[in-house]
Amino acid sequence: MSYPSDLLSSRAIIRPGKFALIPPQGLVDNVIPGFENCEISILASPKLGASFVDYKVTMHEGGKNTRGFGEEGVETFVYVIEGKIKAHTDDEAFTLTESGYLYCPPGKKMYLENMQSEDARLALYKQKYEPLDGYGEPWVVSGHANEIKGEIYQDMENVRLKDLLPTDVVFDMNFHILTFDPAGSHPFIETHVQEHGAFLLSGEGMYNLDNEWIPVKKDDYIWFGPYVLQACYGVGREPFSYVYSKDCNRDAKL
Structure with a gap:
């Protein structure tokens, strides 16, 4: 550590209960x-x-x-x-x-x-x-x-999905890897009860988080709370990829 060389600033965005973008700096x-x-x-x-x-x-x-x-x-x-x-x-x-x-x-x-x-x-x-x-x-x-073949996601050949855990209902969560070739995107803006925690592995993207478009990149971390609007475009010259958790296979509790 040393004295700062510029004004103190950060790309981090923290919205408790909604979402968080946490870059490695800080x-x-x-x-x-x-x-x-x-x-x-x-x-x-x-x-x-x-x-x-x-x-x-x-x-x-x-x-x-x-x-x-x-x-x-x-x-x-x-x-x-x-x-x-x-x-x-x-x-x-x-x-x-x-x-x-x-x-x-x-x-x-x-x-x-x-x-x-x-x-x-x-x-x-x-x-x-x-x-x-x-x-x-x-x-x-x-x-x-790297030994799992990526499956075409939502009929879009420039987006691929990998399941890392079995889809058996005894598992109440899974981890996935989603990869977007440049210009790849989600088919629509999602709204769902599931949470995610995403570690960005490569590339750059523009992510819609709670209807805000935010630039993100390799080594960032994103937490998505329940029902937060979410979708992204892959941008830049290399695939945009991240590994993320998802709760699944359980009914909502009253």
């Missing part, structure tokens, strides 16, 4: 017990209005989580934005490189460790699991998004 590190030699920032949380918690994690050389991430009644997910890590539960281990991910069901902790001298950058997530009587329980899922 993030403050949090001390989370169990994370060693890591920089970790809490992005979305119930204090913002979210029903889940999203973290941005940079694991330096030797960085790891020693206590385990997760707890009874809470499901967790990690996505590797950059680098190579070891991710394991008490009885399974996975090597995850860029685009690798691991989902752990409630009550099963995940342990994370950087496997290289360079930094590893992670998107980390947790939320309370909502059981569904009579349908069983979710299970550990791991994979690499």
